[in-house]
Amino acid sequence: MDYSIEKFLWAFLGLFIILNWGMLMSALMRRIGAKLAGRIGVPLYQPWVDLLKLMSLKTWLSHGVMYYIGPVFRLVGGVGMFLFMPVIFGIEIWSNYSFSGDLILLLYFQSFGMLGMAMGASESGSPHAAIGISRGLSQFAAVEVPMTLAVIAIAIQHQTFSFSEIMAAQQGGIMNWTLFTNPLASIAGMLAMLGAMSHSPFNLVKAPNEIPIGPPTEYHSSFLSVLRTNSAILHVVEAALFMNLFFGGADSWYMYIIKTFFVYFISVFVGMVFPRFKIEDSIRWFLKWPTAIGIIAVIVAAYW
Amino acid sequence: MDNFILTALASVLGIASIIGAYVAIHNSKLTVAIIATGIVSLVASVLFLLLAAPDVAMTEASIGSALTTAIFFFTLNKIRQ
Amino acid sequence: MGKKTLIVLLMVAMAAVLYPLYESYQGSEQLTELGQYYADNGVQDTGAANLVTSVVVTYRGLDTLGEVTILFLAASVISFFLSFKKEDRKESREIRNITEILTTASQVLIPMIYMLGVYIFVNGHLTPGGGFQGGAVIASGTLLMFLSNPDFKLSHKVIHYVESTSGVVFVLIGVLGIFMAGGFLDNRILGLGEVNTLFSAGAIPVIYTFLGLKVGTELSNVLGIFVESQNEQ
Amino acid sequence: MVGPIYIIALALGLAFFLGFFGKSLKTFSGFVMLAGLAGMTFISGQWLMAFVDGSATTQEIFTAGFKPPFSINLRMGIEEATFTFMINVIGLLGGIYLFNRLKEVGNSAMSVFIVLIMSLNVIVMTRDIFNLFVFVEIGSIATAGMIILDKTSKSLQAGLKYLLATGVISGLLLIGIIFAYYFAGSLNIDGIIAANLMASKAGAVAVFLIIAVLVLELKPFPANGWGLDVYESSNPGFGAIVSAGTATAGLFVLYKVLPMGGDAWYQYISIIGLITFVGSNLVGTQQKIANRLLGYSSIGQIGLVMTVIGLQPILGDAFAFIAFALLLNHFLAKAGLFWISGIIKKENITDWSALRKNSALLIMFVIFIFALIGFPPFPSFFGKYELIMSLISSDNIWVAVVILIGSFAEGIYMFRWLGHVLKNENSEEEVLDIPWNKFIPIVLVTVSLLAAGFYSVPFVAGANYFYFVPLAFILFLGLIDFLPAYIKNTVSIAGMGYYSWLLYPLVEGDLMRTIFFAIFMFGGILTLVVGYNKSGKREGFYPVALMMYAGLATIVTTDNMFGFFFGWELMTAGSYFLIIRGKRSKPHAYSYMLFSVAGAYLILLGFGLAHASGQTQALIALKDISVLPTLAYTLLAVGFMTKTASLGLHIWLPGAHGEAESDVSPMVSAVLLKAGVFGLMLLFLYMGEQTGDTLLFILGWVGAFTALVGNLAASFQEDAKRMLAYSSIGQLGYILFAIAMMTQLGWLAGFTYVINHFLFKAILFMVVGGIVVKAGTHNLYQMGGLIKKMPLSFLAVLIAMITMAGLPPLSGFAGKWLFYNAVILKGWYIQGVIVFFAGTIAFLYAFKLLHSIFLGQLKDNHRNLKEISPSILIPVYILIAGIFYFSAFPQDVLEPIGNMLANYFPSTLEWAADGNAVTILSNWNGNAVMIIIISMFVLVLGYLWLITGKTQKLEQFNIVYSAERPFRPETTHVSHNMFAGLNKAIGFLVAPGITNFWNNVSKMVLDFAGVVRRLYSGNGQVYAIHIIIYIVVFYLISIG
Amino acid sequence: MEYVIMTTGFALAIFGLYGLLSQKNLIKIIIGFSIFTTGINIVMVAIGYVRGGIAPILDNEGISQIAAQKSIVDPVPQALVLTSIVIGLGVTALMLAYVMKLYQDKKSLNINDYKNLKW
Structure with missing residues (x-):
């Protein structure tokens, strides 16, 4: 339980690595997407350029206190998730502050960022933002169900909620990853991840490309830069979360990079193939298949 | 011996009272009905005599038949008007 | 016609209910224990020859008091119930032709009837009869008067006075019974006197006289009200 | 000591004396009547005092100076003294109430009135069966006379029906008496009891006739159409006398004569009483006319007391207290309600809201309603508690259940009536004139009701005077209700603070109770502080709020079941009044009250089972219930869950909390719901894991x-x-x-x-x-x-x-x-x-x-x-x-x-x-x-502030739509049907299934009551037929 | 002899009751009621009859005091009947007064027309 500066600096360094890797990964993904669609795609340094441009823009406009604090909540949500989860298994310096909470804390922390975004956007008063929020929250609620089922299934299987024990259980070879020891939970978890990542089939909420709808409609310049940094971090951390849970966690940075890339690639790949869902269909879909699998997973884990 | 006469008398009066009651209940004309009631209570007072109860017989005769029938007729008269 | 059959059925059922009572009655050979006591010392206790009167007035005096109250109640309820305002009284009753026989007969009979009534309740303790019967006879006398001459008016003031005084006296005698004799309504407040003479049986004749007066006035009052209500609109 | 015989002498003397005045001197004769009534009250009161302080023994008064079998005797024991005193008091107060009406009708009506009261006295005192018949006849003729105090066509019909019915009944009584005399040889009640007539079949029929008639006098359920008409059509002042006085005398006579029939009869009487209690209350739920509703309720209550009389062998020594508490409660409350209806003079209960014009009258009306249902500080609460306890411990649980169902049915129409009074809108112009002679009797009756509640504490195990401390404070608050709100607010906060400081040592040891105690008391003070922003007087708010908090405090600090139930009911009463203050909260407060009352009765049954197994009133008895444990625990759980609004029992909560006043909602939802939770926690702790695992x-x-x-x-x-x-x-x-x-x-x-x-x-x-x-x-x-x-x-x-x-x-x-x-x-x-x-x-x-x-x-x-x-x-x-x-x-x-x-x-x-x-x-x-x-x-x-620097606030831009405003503007507001997606997906889970279920249940009950109500066709003859059918059926059951 | 009178008494009572319940006309109902009371009175007196008994008046000319005590009839039921006859009169008078007022009110003697108070 040490608040020593040294611990803080290592965590900050880890954060910096994650941020850059996040931006690089999203640029890679955009290039792969473009390649599939026959386009060349953006150069790899594009995200850095966007970020710097956004940060340098001077802006005087703010819709009020909550609008100002919204992105702060959002970023704190992203960074918090990173801090409360061990990055590299086994190495003490890279375990950040995971000792003060565990899987439950992380599950709930996801909604912390969501809350911030929602409040900020609705303060802006634009109807587009409000519609985006109501869709986002409903979908988030629907995603939570299979996610929780998966988490509970794992918790039953390993009889623990703390990350380090779950990762410890998955060391030593592919075969004792949760993917194989508890396949149903992993499938439910992965399907839930699709929703969490809010990629194509379920990205109605942000739908950034065609029409500027969704919560960040009113955000611009430095606020948008904060949101961008957070979305970069978030992608990596989400992927890391699912990696720790289902793919045996990472025992070195090299392994960490590869695994997060593949996990993230799964959601992007699915995004490329399937068209976008309507909000009721996505909710109904989440509450039908992933939840069913999740329930079976829990039953199997508990009583068998 | 006299018991036989008394029983005969009592049964005759009994039947008379039953018939009187029947007429009182089923006759359509009210005046006849009221008179029949008077007769029934008169017969009853005679029966009381048979039962060696003079006081009761006198009461029944004076109150039971006279006054009750009188009040009945007064009410009937009022309603007939 | 369902109702009639239902009622007949009910009567049969009531008959069945009462049948055990009827069937258990064998007629008694000798008096019940209570009756025997009254027979043995009824005369010594109350001094009245007529046992029924002694039971009615002294032994079960409270019943008679209740009895009088019932008549008093009936009279007063009917008085304030059928009473009506002066203005809607018709001028006079249509007078049916009173036959000659009725008027002459009534002139002869009415005093006789009153005399009979008074006789009955004065020596109620000797001969059968008593306050109620005497009162009823007086009432039938007044009834005859109503029938014989149509414009006979009963003065309510007199009726009320007689009725109230006799009632109050009756209660006073009862209360006296407590102080001077065994209990409420005990007739031994006056000397029992010697059986079969007029002035015997203590207070019974006094009670019966007032009782007779009270019943007589009350019943005639009731009859009076019924007559008066004839000519109401 | 003035002999009781003088009651008769005085009454009759005055009645005849009044005859002197004829039509003149009306006021003087009125005062003579009141003097007579006061004298009678004094005599019986003096005897009662003598008995209470033990200086007198039961006295036999012989009339005509002879021993009983040969003459009529009256008895003056402690029971007779209390009952005659009650009758004379109601006579005196009734006389005062009807003073003007009697004066208008004339002094013969006055003499009839005083004779009626005298006849009830003698009915109670006489030990001679024929004398009883005579004075019952006097009573019925006097009642027939009194019915037509207000000459309406309805009262005429009611009078004739009454005479018809009582005529038939008294004829049968005569047959019964004469044959009883024929078999027993004596007319004295003790003589007949000694003769044990039940031995022979014929003797049994004679006794049957006597007892059946006395039961019919008390208007048992199917055969009481004639009784209801009397209540509905007669002057309410007289209705009070019939419902309180005649019923009391009739019940005492039944109690006196019942030994004649042996113990089989006790069972029949309790069954009849139960049928009457439940039947008339159920049918009452459909009733709209005020006086007729009071008629149903009083017949029901009389049925309840009759049941208690029937249960005498089972209840043993608790019988005297229970019967007297319930009877006294009915006696006082019913008289008060009739008198109030005499002042309000409105036929239909829906337009009784004029009562709100006079707050004193309103408070008294509320006290009567709550006394009838059996809420704390009233004697019926103690009586009913003791009744249920002793019933269950002598394991006839079904009788207890039926009694509770009956009083729940009574709750249905009483609370609906209360809802109409409190919430229906008021026509402004008509003013409520209350003459003093109509107001004083009601006040006296209320005061004696409260005093009776106070004095019944020593009779109930587990009750102690400490529970009355908060009630005294609430009374004090009620008195200062004219002050502005903020003063009362400070006073009540100070009061609560002191009371919680006083009670704290009681809960100090047990952490669970301390937490709940803190939530109730500290939370209460906080929610009261919110009340400071309310202006004006807020009549009636503070006493009621304090009552709720007092109930909560009692629940947490008490250690016995009685205290817990006392607090529970107090809290329910207080919270009902808080909730009903909301503008549109009448239906919700009504459903809240019904659920709470039903829940409270379930808890009472549970406590009864616990008491039956542990034979103690302590809460520990809940630990190992041996008598039907699963039933007891389920009952208690469901009872507590009505307060925590779990699924199935929750339909009252949205309306009750949603429509309540702005500072009542936090009180009711943040603080009150915890009472149910505390109850459940207690239950689960005592129940333990293994006994209740399926539950x-x-x-x-x-x-x-x-x-x-x-x-x-x-x-x-x-x-x-x-x-x-x-x-x-x-x-x-x-x-x-x-x-x-x-x-x-x-x-x-x-x-x-x-x-x-x-x-x-x-x-x-x-x-x-x-x-x-x-x-x-x-x-x-x-x-x-x-x-x-x-x-x-x-x-x-x-x-x-x-x-x-x-x-x-x-x-x-x-x-x-x-x-x-x-x-x-x-x-x-x-x-x-x-x-x-x-x-x-x-x-x-x-x-x-x-x-x-x-x-x-x-x-x-x-x-x-x-x-x-x-x-x-x-x-x-x-x-x-x-x-x-x-x-x-x-x-x-x-x-x-x-x-x-x-x-x-x-x-x-x-x-x-x-x-x-x-x-x-x-x-x-x-x-x-x-x-x-x-x-x-x-x-x-800090990072964000660094990179953005100073920002300028953007004024609100009005998002105007190009097209004209849509028909329903709210649909454009973002929060309208906000989670439409979610709703379409899983909205079916929230369909109002349960609310419909409860609506159907209540509709079914009301329809059933409507069908049974058809029984009273209004035809006098049909009522006479009902009586004969009743006798035949009763005969077949009992003897046939 | 007293059996016959007892039977008539009961018969009259039941018949009176029948009349009271079945007849529509108000006056007929009251007639039924008075017959019902008369029947009951007969039964009451019949109960007190002692076979071969004479009236309970002990005027001592004819029968000697002691002999009389053996053969007199039971005075108690007679006292009771006395009261019940007068009660019968009181109730009948009151009923008739009610009927008169009701007739004034609705001009009909049929009991079915008086049904305002129902349910």
């Missing part, structure tokens, strides 16, 4: 589904306060689920939720209540953008919302974390997931509330709104400080609770040195999480 499993599922349905319904609500109400249902579903797990972690989660729910629900209801009053609308879609006007309340709602959703930094997460560990350890996985999903839904509607009130566009009619009044903000920010303390230092709160629970359940949670809560599953350090998040927040804020 607990079911309750777990019920809790889970309540949470799901409650939260889902909340998210689809358009009305702000309704949403909070549904959310309370959801949160309580959580608590029920948590404590149903019966593990240390489960109970820890339960306690955290109890504390959290109290904190954030109080904040939310206070703030939203304040805003709703300021904004003038309940609907969320008519609000928005209030953050600009009310930043402080926004911050309060934000913090409350984060706690409700269970987001990490704040204490809500502690509950969720404990909850998770408990679910996994316990193994209730699927329920766990349902409750977790409900948690996420909670996050949704929490955000919807925040979003639609504070964020978005500010409506133009809210432009000039200012911050809600400080009197709301101060308690709110105290609560927020509480939340922060609990979030920052969870160990200080949870560790002591954990240790306390350790001695009930195996301990699975320890606190590591550095404040880290560790279970075998995981660890959590609230303090660290809080510090990390706050430091990160500050860092990122």
